[in-house]
Amino acid sequence: MSLTEMMLTVLEESGLLPLWQAVSPWLALDERQLIFVIATPVFIAVAAFEYVKIRHNLKLMDTREAIRNFTLGAGYQATELLFAGIIAFPVYALCYRYRLLELELNWFTGILTFLGVDFCFYWMHRASHRIRWFWAAHVVHHSSERMNFSTAMRQNATNIFNGGWAFYLPLALLGFNPVWIGIAYALSLVYQFFVHTTLVGQLPEWAEHIFNTPSHHRVHHGRNPEYIDRNYGGTLIIWDRLFGTFTAEDAEIPVEYGITRPAPSNNLFVLWTHEYVDLFRDMARPGRLASRMNHLWKPPEWERPTPIASGTRHARTTPEPERSE
Template sequence: MPDFPNLIHFAIPFFIVSMLLELYITNKQHIKSYEVKDAFTSIAMGLGNVFLGFLSKGLVLLALFYVYENFRFFTIPVTWWSFVLLLFADDISYYWFHRVSHECRLFWASHVVHHSSKHYNLSTALRQTWSGSFYSFIFWLWLPLLGFHPAMILLQMSISLLYQFWIHTETINKLPRWFEAVMNTPSHHRVHHGSNPIYLDRNHAGIFIIWDKLFGTFQPELKDEKVVYGLVTNINTYNPVKVAFIEWYYMFKDTFSGKKSFGNRLKYLIKPPGWKHDGTGKISDDLRTDWLKKHEL
């Protein structure tokens, strides 16, 4: 098994220095980007994610190795060109994982953690799920099936996560047009974190924004529509345990309470957030359609 370092652990000092630098810059520009309780909640969520990662990583490795050892079509060597292929293969896997995490409530229950802050700064990047890593890996199982070694896959997943750290900032406006056209940037990702109807469920990219443009989920940041961060209905708590599990509670409550058919109970797990069996709920597409009608775009 290739011996690759755990890049996330090595990056922790970089995370700390970057956040301090961002705090200095935003204060100098009189931008209130940080709020103490919110930032500490994000950091607590990140530490919890790292701790639980020791448990989930065993499960992920077991699943990846099981597919690799028993079902792989090819044996792809560990070399420079295979990492180039893996860069794109991993990134499209991330795109579909991320998109489904917004369109299926079972996955949203864990991903909502990352969107629960009403602030947008580098500490927000650390606001990671405590539950998602135990089942989100299914979107990557096709990679060992093709023949990519599990250690390569885990390394590339870490590289993707590291790339996405720096785009959680308001200190960078727009980058050169060619870069904005191909890569995920702070501007693109600010849109993704917006609760404005026009911004909901857009820009699911990890590293390359090309997937959103290809699959119809791209939305540029609009000059006359300032991003409002957070959720459509914010959870308003700094308690890390509540942040981690409150949506699981609401989802199971909707699923198992009241008089509903088995089909409707199941739909509370697989339909998008906001869906209700009696037709009173509104999902992101509904909110966006209403917004577009109102603004005649």
């Protein structure tokens, strides 16, 4: 039996073959992509409203950058559409085939799916800042020095190849249908679009305590030392409060947006790839293979010792992190 036949057998036995055929890019959109397609006109309308409000403030809005951000978002959507169904979905189907529980969709399991996806998003997002391989894809989202709705669209076309989707596989193994996972994930991303703005101040205290809000997410995009590595939550901020990564926005510390070492160019290809180039350049430096491989999973600011002529070793000075959390 070939690998393709084996995959199709697994999909058929798990009851997910029709869905895989539906998400195949040559046939149709899956539910997750359909949600994004439906939401896109709303995103454009809201972004246009915001643009009218802040277009004269260059600290908040740059027309060329806004267009670039939507172009980056289109590239991200294109690769997701073309490759998610043939890269990620078969793995989800395999996990779901060997699921531990039989779960029927109802209000209770629907809420559990939402909480599970949001919990997994927290750890995926945290890893995207603290593990360099994942940061190489995520950095483009943080490389803008402005915070507006177009920034939410500033995504990397390499995301599907980067493997962040694997953080949600335990949910399929537990028994949550991959369709539910995909829908919950898409709705979370729709929600997160609306936290990328400076037009909304503090929400009521109860909302600020439970949900990820524009105030919390402004902190997340800050490169200030006080704000780096904070507020990873997707829809909920409770995970940051539980795991010690929460910081409230301080009116006395204005947020400085962006990354500590800006991207070398605004060329789309450079924005997508510059951190991969730096990563593999660091890995190519002389040294033991195990030490060189550490660059993949160590934090973005980590540097390994460099050999010197005398045969001894010394650590290079650690630069500022190449990212903003």
